[in-house]
Amino acid sequence: MKKIITLGREFGSGGRELGRRLAEHLGIAYYDQEILTEIAKRTSLSEQYVHQIVEHRPITSYPIHVGRSLYAMPNPILEQSQAIYAEQTHIIQELAAEADCLIVGRCADYILREQKPLRLFVYADEASKMARCRLRAPEKEQLSDRELRQQMRAVDKNRARYYEFYTGQTWGDKANYDWCINTSRADIKQVAAVVAKLFM
Amino acid sequence: MKKIITLGREFGSGGRELGRRLAEHLGIAYYDQEILTEIAKRTSLSEQYVHQIVEHRPITSYPIHVGRSLYAMPNPILEQSQAIYAEQTHIIQELAAEADCLIVGRCADYILREQKPLRLFVYADEASKMARCRLRAPEKEQLSDRELRQQMRAVDKNRARYYEFYTGQTWGDKANYDWCINTSRADIKQVAAVVAKLFM
Numbered sequence: 001m002k003k004i005i006t007l008g009r010e011f012g013s014g015g016r017e018l019g020r021r022l023a024e025h026l027g028i029a030y031y032d033q034e035i036l037t038e039i040a041k042r043t044s045l046s047e048q049y050v051h052q053i054v055e056h057r058p059i060t061s062y063p064i065h066v067g068r069s070l071y072a073m074p075n076p077i078l079e080q081s082q083a084i085y086a087e088q089t090h091i092i093q094e095l096a097a098e099a100d101c102l103i104v105g106r107c108a109d110y111i112l113r114e115q116k117p118l119r120l121f122v123y124a125d126e127a128s129k130m131a132r133c134r135l136r137a138p139e140k141e142q143l144s145d146r147e148l149r150q151q152m153r154a155v156d157k158n159r160a161r162y163y164e165f166y167t168g169q170t171w172g173d174k175a176n177y178d179w180c181i182n183t184s185r186a187d188i189k190q191v192a193a194v195v196a197k198l199f200m
Numbered sequence: 201m202k203k204i205i206t207l208g209r210e211f212g213s214g215g216r217e218l219g220r221r222l223a224e225h226l227g228i229a230y231y232d233q234e235i236l237t238e239i240a241k242r243t244s245l246s247e248q249y250v251h252q253i254v255e256h257r258p259i260t261s262y263p264i265h266v267g268r269s270l271y272a273m274p275n276p277i278l279e280q281s282q283a284i285y286a287e288q289t290h291i292i293q294e295l296a297a298e299a300d301c302l303i304v305g306r307c308a309d310y311i312l313r314e315q316k317p318l319r320l321f322v323y324a325d326e327a328s329k330m331a332r333c334r335l336r337a338p339e340k341e342q343l344s345d346r347e348l349r350q351q352m353r354a355v356d357k358n359r360a361r362y363y364e365f366y367t368g369q370t371w372g373d374k375a376n377y378d379w380c381i382n383t384s385r386a387d388i389k390q391v392a393a394v395v396a397k398l399f400m
Contacts (some may be wrong), residue, residue, distance in 0.1 A: 178385065184378075
């Protein structure tokens with residue numbers, strides 16, 4: 001049985017940890033940041049710039065590294081975003097064709113829809129996401145609760161916009177996933193071990 | 201570890217089957233229709249009438265069996281509904297206090313919120329729910345797809361209204377559950393075995 005898993009997650013929900021642990025249990029590849037690195041390599045855009053584009057953050061200046069195929073277009077930001085999405089689509093399809101894997105974010109659930117992956121979505125209530133953020137990122141200690149909350153909401157809003165733009169679907173809507181897992185009260189280690197059983 | 205599980209489900213999603221199998225795996229009590237039977241017993245209302253009330257179906261005539269405590273109120277239907285809900289709350293709290301159990305529907309996730317049960321919600325896409333309905337209820341063979349779809353939607357709409365009225369929460373909103381499980385592509389036997397592992 002082929003093991004292709006996609007995982008969407010709210011910021012601070014522990015989705016990445018769950019994904020990493022699940023991939024370890026199953027002995028399959030885990031892709032997250034690696035996809036951006038590969039896009040950057042293939043397009044000659046800087047990784048940071050690719051990251052900005054896929055997270056739909058405000059872009060204050062033009063990119064430093066612009067590859068041949070992406071140069072001088074009428075709406076450079078949108079066109080680049082679409083070119084990056086096209087590249088991302090190829091990379092994700094290649095990865096899933098090569099070997100069993102778990103892919104975090106990047107509309108992979110939609111891009112791989114023909115392969116019928118197991119589509120996970122990981123979420124949590126705001127209090128537990130904030131607690132997790134503070135635990136994981138001590139550098140955020142200076143942020144007030146209000147600032148941290150704003151930051152978390154902004155990240156998820158951008159993810160939702162990006163997902164909706166490319167898939168026409170609502171990000172986080174349970175209809176688009178097979179299992180939606182609330183980590184507010186959960187032990188992520190245990191959840192990963194349990195979900196792995198679906199393939200055993 | 202106490203095993204208290206609540207399970208909400210869309211009509212036709214196989215949620216009851218999943219609940220029954222999960223309870224079997226864990227060797228715990230399974231309550232569904234039994235709660236209505238107990239309400240009927242305690243209130244002297246007919247079971248069918250209780251069922252009508254809790255499913256918020258149109259009531260065409262006054263009940264035949266009306267108990268002492270529920271007799272002659274200004275808005276008899278609403279008041280009875282609330283009296284039944286109060287009875288249901290007691291029964292569900294008693295059941296959960298007595299022994300480990302799985303309770304289907306009846307706002308049990310909300311009623312037992314202090315006990316922090318594992319809150320499941322089971323759903324599926326419309327096509328697979330329709331297929332399941334036809335498989336399970338051969339007497340529905342005469343219904344056209346359109347009629348069956350209408351019937352399914354009406355049941356869920358009533359469940360949603362009832363849940364929202366008593367809990368102030370949105371029925372099926374993943375924020376209110378720990379695991380939301382889409383059975384469209386799933387093998388319910390396997391899902392039950394996997395979820396049981398959460399308690400093992």
